Each structure stands twice: as structure tokens, then as C-alpha cells.
Amino acid sequence: MNTTNKEAHSDIEELLPWHAAGTLSRRDAQRVEAALARDPELARRYALVREELDETILLNETLGAPSGRAMEKLFAKIDAEPLRKPVLSLNFGVRVAGFFASLSPRTLAWSASAAALAILLQAGLIANIVLKEQSAGGYETASAPSTDPGVGAFTLIRFAPQASSDDITKFLEANKLQVAAGPMSGGLYKVRVAVTGLPKAELARIVKKLQEDKVVGFIATTE
Amino acid sequence: MQTTSDEVLIARIAGGDRLAMQVLFARHQVRVYRFVLRLVRNEATAEDLISDVFLDVWRQAGKFEGRSAVSTWMLSIARFKALSALRRKPEQELDDKTAEQIEDHADNPEVALAKKDKAAVLRQALSKLSAEHREIVDLVYYHEKSVEEVAGIVGIPEATVKTRMFYARKKLSELLKEQGIDRGWP
Numbered sequence: 090m091n092t093t094n095k096e097a098h099s100d101i102e103e104l105l106p107w108h109a110a111g112t113l114s115r116r117d118a119q120r121v122e123a124a125l126a127r128d129p130e131l132a133r134r135y136a137l138v139r140e141e142l143d144e145t146i147l148l149n150e151t152l153g154a155p156s157g158r159a160m161e162k163l164f165a166k167i168d169a170e171p172l173r174k175p176v177l178s179l180n181f182g183v184r185v186a187g188f189f190a191s192l193s194p195r196t197l198a199w200s201a202s203a204a205a206l207a208i209l210l211q212a213g214l215i216a217n218i219v220l221k222e223q224s225a226g227g228y229e230t231a232s233a234p235s236t237d238p239g240v241g242a243f244t245l246i247r248f249a250p251q252a253s254s255d256d257i258t259k260f261l262e263a264n265k266l267q268v269a270a271g272p273m274s275g276g277l278y279k280v281r282v283a284v285t286g287l288p289k290a291e292l293a294r295i296v297k298k299l300q301e302d303k304v305v306g307f308i309a310t311t312e
Numbered sequence: 313m314q315t316t317s318d319e320v321l322i323a324r325i326a327g328g329d330r331l332a333m334q335v336l337f338a339r340h341q342v343r344v345y346r347f348v349l350r351l352v353r354n355e356a357t358a359e360d361l362i363s364d365v366f367l368d369v370w371r372q373a374g375k376f377e378g379r380s381a382v383s384t385w386m387l388s389i390a391r392f393k394a395l396s397a398l399r400r401k402p403e404q405e406l407d408d409k410t411a412e413q414i415e416d417h418a419d420n421p422e423v424a425l426a427k428k429d430k431a432a433v434l435r436q437a438l439s440k441l442s443a444e445h446r447e448i449v450d451l452v453y454y455h456e457k458s459v460e461e462v463a464g465i466v467g468i469p470e471a472t473v474k475t476r477m478f479y480a481r482k483k484l485s486e487l488l489k490e491q492g493i494d495r496g497w498p
Binding site: 107146152154 | 327328330333334337341342345346349350355358359360362363366367370371431434435438439449450452453454456457458459461474475477478481484495496497
């Protein structure tokens, strides 16, 4: 065996533990598999690695588990911690993941449209934030409708799992609705139905009408 | 059945969700405990340390950037806590060394019986490895960490991870040879 081959052999041999544990990249795993197929001595050494892996797992499994005391102690410490304000800087990916986690397995079958929806609604939310920032710096006439997403009449909506992003876009446009916040816990969105406050009876009428749309899974009035 | 990912749990923990903390703790406590126990070799200390590890997770969740798996991040915290505890309690290291010496001279009937069982001898040899070698063997074989992840947890270059694992295995062969088992390697 020349020096280059020896180096290659040594390189492959160093990877054997990770190959046994299944944590190599696909490319490296293929390199190791090819080397094992053509080198019986390497294959014999790989069998040693497999033995080590099996016994390491067994050894660790016999170490037992912590008692309930560890959890009690942890939560006593957490209780003693100052109350935490919700973190607003959660990245978008995690928020979307949280949104998916709140969905039922059946709903996940619609993940493609749900992902599109999440992006769409997030875009709506960002647009609202931008509008809010702009309105804070500008001026409004007394009679002009407010663009502040905090002003108006609102509902909480959870969209039906089978609703596509197209369905939802059309629903929002047709009813002149604006997503003000979300997704919140339970996949709910705060949706503005009017730019000014409405009498309760009027808001209830609108909610009843919107409820009939197949896009809506759940709807309720909110402040 | 859908399982909430560790990353989602961490995001919820960052928002102060205790239920998410309970789920994460239930999911990882045993593995973190075993990792710490193999380092500190004291059950009471290991239990104390895991509550400290998860308290750090609770406090630091908002800073978790997802550059590594949550389990890798927690093992890094656990390792730091375990090594700090060992530095604070040198007498425990002494106990550790004493225990190793007892094991080294353990050519008693129990060990003689174990010698008949190659797997048992192998497990005994795994226990006799130095803390540095034990740690890397556990991370690779039991905790299923990649070269890159081990490098992140231990804080060494990836090339060093590979050579350290190689030397840990070499030492294992030497220990087995002392017990009369020649693996024909290295």
C-alpha cells in the first residue's frame, strides 16, 4: 500500500465510529461503504466498532435515570425566577413551526397551502406594522379612516384547514378584511372587519355572515 | 401522532411556557443525566447538575439561535456545568481516581467471571477510559453526535475529534489486551 492509499485508509478508518452510529453525511457514508466492500480487514475492524457501539449503549442504559427530585428542584428554581415578558424576537421560522405544531395531523396534509398562508398573513402583519409606523410619524384628518391596526372593530378567526391561500386571499378581499395580528395560540388571527368601532349588534351580524364562509373554521368577536 | 420539535419547545420556553419546559425536560433529562453522570461519577451531583442545566435552558432559550440541534446545545451546557463542578470539588476527582484504581486492581472473582464474557470486559474497559476519552466515546456512540456536533460540544477542531476518538479506541484495545483479549487492532 503506498502512502496515499494508507492516508485514505486511515481517513476512512477514522470515520468508522460515525458510520456505525449513522451520523455521517451521505457522501462520507458512501465512501465508507465502498471501502468496506473492497477491504476485508477494514470490514473486520468495523465489526469491532459495532461491538464498541453496542456495549457503550448498554453501559449508558444501565446508568439509570434521575429521580423526580431533579424536576422538583428545577421548577422550584423556575418559580423563583422573575416573571418573563413574552419574547418578541422569535424568528419567523420558529413562529411558523409553532403554527404548524398547533395544527392537527390531518391539517398537516395541507401544509403546502398552510405555509403559503402563513407567509401571506405574515406579510399582511408586516404591512400593518409598517402602516402603523408611518401613521405615527404622519398626520390624519379627523374624518379620515384610521390605518392604525389597533383601531377599529375586530374578530378572531381560525381558518379552515382545507382553505387554500387563494381562498383566504379572496375571502379577505371580498369582505374588506385586514389581518392585524397572528398567528396566535391555537392558530388564531386577529382580523379587522371595520376601520372604526361598531355597535355590538352590527359586529355580531358581520361575524354571523363571515361564519357562513367555508374558509372560516372558527370566528368570534374581540376587542 | 405529531410531536412538537425541540426548536418549537425552545421558542415557547423563551416566551415563559412552563408546559413546554416540562416536555423538553421529560424528553431529554435521562440522556443529559447519563452524560453528566459519566463525567462526574456521582449520582447526587449529576441530579443537581441537570436541574442547573435545564435552568440555564429556561434562562437562555431566547438566545438560542438554532445553529445546532437543541440536544447538542444542552449537552454543551451540561459539559460546562460538569467540568465546573469537578473543578469546584477536587475531592470528587480524588474519589474518581480511587474508584479507577480499585477497578484497575479488580482481578477478583467477580472480574474473573466477567473475563469469560467479552462484552462485559468491553464495558469494563469503557468505564476505565479517561474522562476525555469516555466523553468522546459516549458522544459518538450513545448520543449519536456527528463530528461537527462533537467539535461544538467539546470545543475542539473536527480533525481533533477524529484523532481523539481514534486514540480512545486504541486505548480501549490496550485495556482489553491487559484483560487477555487481543482484538488484533491497532
